[in-house]
Structure formats: structure tokens, C-alpha cells
Amino acid sequence: MPRMNSVIERWVKTLRVELLDRMLIWNQTHLRYALREYERCYNEHGTHRSLAAAAPLRVRPQPLEPDQIERFRVDRQDRLGGVIHEYRCAA
Incomplete structure (x- = not known):
């Protein structure tokens, strides 16, 4: 499978x-x-350009309304001792 090599090479890089x-x-x-944590973060949280800033295992984010932006708060959660940071909207 010639194409598979390029996919794996990109993942490894x-x-x-x-x-x-x-x-x-x-x-x-x-x-x-470390690999399990990274894979979970990559598939459940990390944004991907090819998916319009959505993670592979989550739904695409909806645009915010102007009144939502005024009340917008973000919480950060560190993974792997601070190597990976996850950001989520705070309620």
C-alpha cells in the first residue's frame, strides 16, 4: 500500500x-x-485542519454568537506533566 507509508510517516513525524x-x-x-495519552488527546481533543478545526472523534464546533463571546471563559487542563495542554469552554 504505497499511500499508507505516507500516512504513517506523517503520524510518526x-x-x-x-x-x-x-x-x-x-x-x-x-x-x-505517554503514547496512550497523546493518542487520546490527538483523537478526542486536538484540532485538525482537514476537519475544519474539529477533532476526529468529536462533532465540529459551532460558531459563537456575539453574546456568547462576552461570557466566554476557557479552562486549561495539563496532560503528561504539562507537555500537552487541553483547553475547554468553561460553563
Whole structure:
């Protein structure tokens, strides 16, 4: 499958740049934990240009109305010791 190689190469490059180049991995258990957390963040939270700023496993975000912008608050949650940051709208 010639196309599959390009997909995997892109995934590995993204994983390396965003996670592995920023962390010191201690052992296989720590590596598996980091990969699980990164995969969860990538699929459930991270925005993707090809999906119009939506995550693969979530619905596309709806545009905000002007009155919603005035009351807009954002909460940040750190993952993997601060290597990954998740931002969500606060109620």
C-alpha cells in the first residue's frame, strides 16, 4: 500500500515533534502511557485542519454568537506533566 507509508510517516513525524522530542522517556511502561495519552488527546481533543478545526472523534464546533463571546471563559487542563495542554469552554 504505497499511500499508507505516507500516512504513517506523517503520524510518526507529528508524534515525534509534538511529544517525543519534548519528553524524557524512562522505560517501556512510561512510553506506553505517554503514547496512550497523546493518542487520546490527538483523537478526542486536538484540532485538525482537514476537519475544519474539529477533532476526529468529536462533532465540529459551532460558531459563537456575539453574546456568547462576552461570557466566554476557557479552562486549561495539563496532560503528561504539562507537555500537552487541553483547553475547554468553561460553563
